[in-house]
Amino acid sequence: MSTELVWFKSSYSGTNGGDCVEVAAAPGTDTVHIRDSKAIGGPELRVSGGSWRGLISYVTAEGC
Helix, strand or coil: CCCCCCCEECCCCECCECCCEEEEECCCCCEEEEEECCCCCCCCEEEEHHHHHHHHHHHHHHCC
């Protein structure tokens, strides 16, 4: 099994740069990695899958 992260950019990100977020699920774990797509080598935020799903549910419900 590969342990390399596969990053996905937000579907709301434009082609001109700007404020973009990328996420990757860590293979074999319940961890989601989050980073600024403009700073690929920069810091990452790591949260549990449950926390990530909770955030997405909240944002979706609030129409953010």
